[in-house]
Structures are given as C-alpha cells and as structure tokens.
Amino acid sequence: MESMMRPGAMTGKVVVVTGGGTGLGRSMTEMLLGLGAKVCVTSRKLDVLERTAKELESATGGEVLPVACDVRNYEEVERMAAAAKERFGSVDCLINNAAGNFISPTERLSSNAFRTIIDIVLMGSVNCTLAFGKEWIANGERDKAILNVVTTYAWTGSGYVVPSACAKAGVLALTRSLAAEWGRHGIRSNAVAPGPFPTKGAWSRLVPGEMMEKFDMTKRVPLGRMGEHRELADLVAYLISPFSGYVNGEVVTIDGGEWLKGGGQFNMLEMVEPGMWDAIEQMVRGTKGS
Ligand code: HXC
Ligand code: NAP
Numbered sequence: 699m700e701s702m703m704r705p706g707a708m709t710g711k712v713v714v715v716t717g718g719g720t721g722l723g724r725s726m727t728e729m730l731l732g733l734g735a736k737v738c739v740t741s742r743k744l745d746v747l748e749r750t751a752k753e754l755e756s757a758t759g760g761e762v763l764p765v766a767c768d769v770r771n772y773e774e775v776e777r778m779a780a781a782a783k784e785r786f787g788s789v790d791c792l793i794n795n796a797a798g799n800f801i802s803p804t805e806r807l808s809s810n811a812f813r814t815i816i817d818i819v820l821m822g823s824v825n826c827t828l829a830f831g832k833e834w835i836a837n838g839e840r841d842k843a844i845l846n847v848v849t850t851y852a853w854t855g856s857g858y859v860v861p862s863a864c865a866k867a868g869v870l871a872l873t874r875s876l877a878a879e880w881g882r883h884g885i886r887s888n889a890v891a892p893g894p895f896p897t898k899g900a901w902s903r904l905v906p907g908e909m910m911e912k913f914d915m916t917k918r919v920p921l922g923r924m925g926e927h928r929e930l931a932d933l934v935a936y937l938i939s940p941f942s943g944y945v946n947g948e949v950v951t952i953d954g955g956e957w958l959k960g961g962g963q964f965n966m967l968e969m970v971e972p973g974m975w976d977a978i979e980q981m982v983r984g985t986k987g988s
C-alpha cells in the first residue's frame with residue numbers, strides 16, 4: 699500500500715489497532731507495517747486476527763501480534779495491553795478503531811441494543827485509552843499518540859444510527875478533553891472522521907441487500923466517489939507519527955465533502971438543469987426594486 703510517508707518512517711514505533719483484523723483497521727495495519735511499525739491487532743475473533751496477521755506479515759515483512767480482546771471488558775483490555783508490552787517492550791500509539799453499528803428506527807431498539815453499541819464504541823475507546831494512558835503516565839513515558847476513529851455524524855447526529863451517533867459524539871469529546879488534559883504528559887489525542895469507505899462490516903449492517911442500489915452513497919459526496927482505504931490509512935499514519943507532533947485535539951474529516959453537502963441549505967440546487975439557470979436569473983433580477 700503506497701504511502702505519502704517515506705519507507706521506514708514508523709520504524710521503532712509500536713501501534714495497537716483495535717478492530718485491526720478487518721476493514722479499515724486492517725488497511726491501517728497494512729500501511730503502518732509498510733512504514734516499519736510493529737502492530738498489535740486486537741478484536742473478539744482470534745481466528746480472523748491470526749489470518750490477518752499471517753497475510754500482512756507475508757505481504758509486508760512486518761511483525762504483527764494478534765490478541766483476542768473484547769474492548770467492552772476492562773480486564774481483557776488490561777491483558778491485551780500487557781501482551782503487547784511483553785512482546786514489544788512498550789506501546790507508542792493506540793488506534794481506537796473497533797466499533798459496532800446497525801441501522802434501525804430508534805423506537806425498535808431495546809435498551810440492551812442501545813447499550814451494546816455504547817459499550818463497544820464509547821466504553822471500548824475509554825477502556826483502551828485508560829489502560830494505555832494510566833501506564834504511560836505512571837511510567838513517565840512521553841511522545842505517545844491516541845487516534846480515535848469517529849464519523850461526521852459525531853457532530854451532526856444522524857437518525858437510524860442513534861446509538862452510534864451518541865457513542866461517536868462521546869468519543870469526540872474524549873478526544874478533545876484528553877488533548878487538553880494529557881498534553882502535558884506528552885500524550886497527543888486526535889481523531890479522524892471518515893465518510894463512506896466500503897467495508898464488509900459496515901456495508902452489511904448499514905446498507906444491506908438491495909439498499910445499496912436504492913441509496914447510491916456516492917450521490918451524497920461532492921467528489922462523486924467513496925473513499926479509498928489507503929487515503930484514510932495515510933491520514934491515520936500521519937496523525938500518529940512524529941510528523942504531526944504539534945497536532946493535538948484535532949478531528950480531521952475525510953469524506954469527499956459529504957457532510958457539508960448535507961448541511962448547506964441550497965446544495966439541492968444541483969438538481970436544477972443547467973439550461974434553466976438563464977430563466978432563474980431573470981426571475982431573480984426581476985425582483986429589483988419590488
Ligand atoms: C435491532 C438489534 C439488531 C438490529 C442486534 N440487536 N442487532 N436490534 N436491530 N439489527 C440487538 C439484539 O437483539 C440485542 O438486544 C442487542 O442488540 C445486542 O445484540 P447481540 O447480537 O447480542 O450483540 P453482539 O453479539 O455483542 O454484537 C454486536 C453487534 C454486531 C453490534 C450487534 O453487529 C457486531 O458484532 N458488530 C461489530 C462490527 C460492526 O458493527 N461493524 C460496523 C461498524 S460500521 P436484546 O435486547 O435482544 O438483548 C460504523 C460506521 C459508522 O461504525 C459510520 C458510517 C458512515
Ligand atoms: P468493521 O470491519 O466491521 O470493523 C469493526 C471492527 O471492530 C471489527 O474488526 C470487529 O472485530 C471489531 N469489534 C467489534 N466489536 C468489538 C468488541 N466488542 N471488542 C473488540 N473489537 C470489536 O468496519 P469498518 O468499516 O472497518 O469500521 C472501522 C471503523 O471505522 C469504525 O470505528 C467505524 O465506526 C469507522 N467508520 C467506518 C466508516 C465506513 O464507511 N466504513 C465510516 C465512518 C467511520 P470482531 O468482530 O472480531 O470483534
């Protein structure tokens with residue numbers, strides 16, 4: 699996977715990627731390995747992690763440690779952090795990428811369904827952040843980076859994915875709060891907010907079956923396309939690298955302009971046929987003095 703950074707730019711760095719066995723986490727892992735980092739990938743399914751580790755090690759020549767861990771469970775997170783430390787000596791960067799999500803009218807959700815998403819997305823990010831942050835601060839380790847994966851509805855909100863929107867908003871607040879609080883400990887805290895990037899995990903739960911044809915997601919994006927995994931992976935690699943050493947508390951949107959298009963009241967005017975604009979202009983100019 700080609701990167702904007704030079705080969706070896708992340709040599710000596712150890713990164714933990716939650717949800718690193720699939721989708722965007724896997725792509726981030728591949729990019730980081732190519733740049734020389736060592737990576738611990740963690741999620742619930744050990745078989746998936748082990749397969750990813752094997753494939754990426756042979757593709758990049760890098761070193762991957764697969765560790766099973768449900769980020770909802772703090773004891774499991776502590777064990778995962780200890781395993782990464784034992785193997786690599788120390789951890790430099792944490793990428794909170796693991797998530798759970800599905801579309802549903804909110805009134806159909808049980809309390810447990812809502813809590814399940816909050817627990818994975820918000821509490822999972824909190825648990826990992828606490829486990830690594832406590833250790834770094836207690837040991838006086840500096841030059842650390844936390845990168846949280848949110849999405850643009852963390853600040854706009856969105857119907858039909860309300861638990862996820864609430865959880866991602868919390869993760870964004872966590873990002874900004876700790877940037878202020880933990881900066882003095884040499885821990886940077888940033889986030890990325892991706893728009894649509896095709897992955898099996900997201901697409902099967904957010905645009906299942908025929909919905910994909912009915913709701914062409916590219917139509918919502920001014921650039922007229924989905925994101926490419928390497929574009930996000932490159933941004934993530936930069937944000938956890940020393941090259942972004944003065945970036946702290948930032949959320950970088952990478953969505954082809956999608957959320958702004960949804961927000962601007964008159965963006966629907968793209969539906970006006972170009973040939974109609976002469977007549978429209980005349981009507982508007984005709985209001986002068988009226
Ligand atoms: C309503 C549902 C439901 C659905 C589950 N539940 N699916 N309710 N509609 N489609 C309810 C269950 O009935 C149960 O409530 C509760 O949610 C927990 O369900 P479990 O299946 O027991 O949970 P679990 O096994 O922990 O699985 C978690 C999961 C699953 C989130 C439901 O989909 C998962 O493992 N997802 C991980 C990967 C993922 O979601 N990736 C997509 C990320 S995409 P009751 O009351 O019955 O006990 C993303 C994109 C964001 O975040 C932005 C896009 C632009
Ligand atoms: P994905 O492949 O489904 O990734 C989610 C990962 O989280 C999986 O590897 C899953 O592995 C892991 N996970 C889920 N529950 C977990 C738990 N309790 N403990 C530990 N790991 C858990 O989907 P994706 O699209 O790559 O999503 C990655 C991130 O990007 C998420 O934060 C998502 O919100 C964000 N995002 C995606 C898009 C998009 O368009 N794809 C847009 C905006 C934001 P296991 O099942 O093995 O646990």
